[in-house]
Amino acid sequence: MKYTVNNNSITVHNTENLDLKETLECGQCFRWDEVSPNEYTGVVQNLTVTVKTNNNNFIIENTSEDDFNKIWANYFDLYTDYGSIKNKLSRIHPTLKSAAEYAPGIRILNQDPWEALCSFIISQNNNIPRIKGIIKRLCEGFGKKIKDDIYSFPSAKDLSSCTVEDLAPLRSGFRAKYIIDAAQKVASHTLDLEKIKTLPINDAREQLMTIKGVGPKVAECALLYGMHRLECFPLDVWMKRAMEKLFPGMTPEDFGENAGIAQQYIFHYSRMNPQLFQE
């Protein structure tokens, strides 16, 4: 990977298959905001950066070479060859090929396991704008201030001593008790997310589902988006519709070791084309 170090920013050259809108607004993450056209500000751990693209250059502002190599290159999954993965996936089914061509710049981010788990607990029976609002209030109320009005995602430990009443300002409804149970199990090391990340997939699913409010779909999202288990294939209401109408008779296993990437292409394609599912 070729990159240039500038004053307070990094420019990555010839990045293919990276589109910020497609990647940051496809429902896998909830903490990136478009601050001007094709320019996004987000928070990862205790760092905040602004990113943009210019032709095939990918620019990360407000960072150092150190943080780029430690955090950002992996976060944006820059070591993975999406062109090769798309070629393989496209041979599985013509509609999957179309979905991949519809948003060729989607990448699966390497998000923090706890943040992904907590975020997708909040996502259940909810819509994306409201999920973002709840998470914003969660960070502002319980995270650490980074600068100005930017706050880190609160750790499991930060939340483990909270009560449902403490979380009332989030207006997260029935999900508050689920957030607390997850925080307590992780903070007490009843569950070790770094360990779960490496377990055989069914063991990993089983452990995550010991958390109240974590069923098959939330577990699958935590594994795919927070632990980069690319074989995972979350089935939400959109994906169930898509499987019925676009891939009748097929199962998640049919999409193979990169099923999660296929899922993201299909999810985004379906959400952007709801007319496919009318009557």
Next chain:
DNA sequence: ACCCAGGAAATTC
């Protein structure tokens, strides 16, 4: 008023 939202738990059949 009604329906739905990147579901899961509680209840009923």
Next chain:
DNA sequence: GAATTTCATGGG
């Protein structure tokens, strides 16, 4: 065990 209802909240 499988099908249905309930759970908070907010937008359309």
